[in-house]
Amino acid sequence: MALDPQLLDILACPDTHHAPLTYDADAQTLTCTECGRIFDIRDDIPVLLLDEARRPAAEAS
Secondary structure, eight states: OOOOHHHHHHOBOSSTTOOBEEEETTTTEEEETTTOOEEEEETTEEOOOGGGOBOOHHHHO
């Protein structure tokens, strides 16, 4: 199931910059347009917790 477009319009990164997020339906993730953190979507619910976010692969090493 895809996320509601209205929900996507109001979701933002939980970090202090509150940047918009981009949605990847195939990967079931949301990615911050500023810091690049990747947030998983589990059971159609975005998990917007900084502690559970992943960094982009280039920064992870």
